[in-house]
Amino acid sequence: MKAYEKDNSVILEEVADFDPKHIFECGQCFRWNKNEDGSFTGVAYGKILNIKKEGNKIYLNNTNLEDFNSIWFNYFDLGTNYTQIKNNLKNMDDYLLKATEFGWGIRILRQNGWEMLISFIISSNNRIPMIQRAIENLSKKYGKYLGEYKGKKYYAFPTPEELSKASQEEIRACQTGFRDKYIKSTTDRVIEENDDVTEYINLDTQTCVKELTKFNGVGPKVADCIALFGMRKYDTFPVDIWVKRVMQEFYVNEDMSLPKIRAYAINKFGDLSGFAQQYLFYYARELGIGR
DNA sequence: CACCAGGCACCTA
DNA sequence: TAGGTGCATGGT
Incomplete structure (x- = not known):
């Protein structure tokens, strides 16, 4: 990944596994709003940021390299290899294969x-x-x-x-x-x-x-x-209504209780449970699975 | 107009 | 321990 500053922006090149729509619409955050030009504007850690993907470049507007290095690099979890996480999940079963390909640009934000x-x-x-x-x-x-x-x-x-x-x-x-x-x-x-x-x-x-x-x-x-x-507890698995639906659709019986679905998932997905949950949640909610 | 939403606290058996 | 119910509010 390359990062450089230009005109009140930081531009990222060669970033893998990064799509603003996937990141901001996968249900993990509530303060990012989509604009007419397709960019997202939001607030985190006391800073206003606008972010947009064009081609294979990511534009972070209203910021500089100093804030990028001290805040946004960590916020977007850019030190984590999501290609590897997805590959591990893809090898588990075909549902995760589809879900990770569908939400390929998801990253779990490091929020307050x-x-x-x-x-x-x-x-x-x-x-x-x-x-x-x-x-x-x-x-x-x-x-x-x-x-x-x-x-x-x-x-x-x-x-x-x-x-x-x-x-x-x-x-x-x-x-x-x-x-x-x-x-x-x-x-x-x-x-x-x-x-x-x-x-x-x-x-x-x-x-x-x-x-x-x-x-x-x-x-x-x-x-x-x-x-x-x-x-940053990635070995857990929040079971909400959407995750319950997608788990029942793909993995477990209709009558399994929420705590048991959670235990089943954590046993199956291990340290990658939280990542699996996000890919499955986004996949289920966007496609209306089980609704 | 019922019904439901990223569930939880509270109550009963 | 497990299962049922009320809850503010607004969209469908």
Whole structure:
């Protein structure tokens, strides 16, 4: 991979396994929006970025090499060889062969653990557009103003301190629905116990998931998502409605319980469980498998 | 207009 | 331990 700076952009050449649409629409993130020109604009780690693929070049606009090296290289997991991950998955069975070819450009973003905690609490029994809206509203009201990009204002996801200033009613007003009390409870707990959840990245997977489920509003599925997307626990397998459908379609019986599907998958996919989950989720949701 | 969404907490048996 | 139900909100 080559990376060089030009006109407030960083241009990447010879990047394998990278497609913005696959990355941003595979369900792992909620703050990236598609523009009319096909590019995506989003906020992560307090920075506004626009990203676009043209031919075999990736254009990261509104940034520089310094931020690329300190933030975006890690955020997009560019140090990981996804060709190898996909090859390992492809050899497991024909379903993964198809799913990895379909979502060939997926990368699991290295997102902030705190942001994932609140975001996936909001995700429960919710729809992706509504999750995005609620997170946007919370950021707009309680997050730091970052500036304008192409005429639109952008805000960072609120820190625990910032979010703790919101009452339950104010959180509800951000379209969080019945999850308002979970967000309030979780934020209060983090503040009271001075608990830096981003440090959970240092825990082993089982402990990490167990610790996360102590928060109100965090059950098995939400904890798995936070662990996978915010804490780099790749040997876990979040089972949501779509993953349940695709697993039942391809691998297990209709009556298998969610915990058993999870255990089955982790046993089958091992350290690559989280990657398998993303390829399968994207494949199932885009094609409407099992719906 | 029912029905459902990247589930969870809570209740019952 | 396992299984059923209510839940805010808005799209189909």
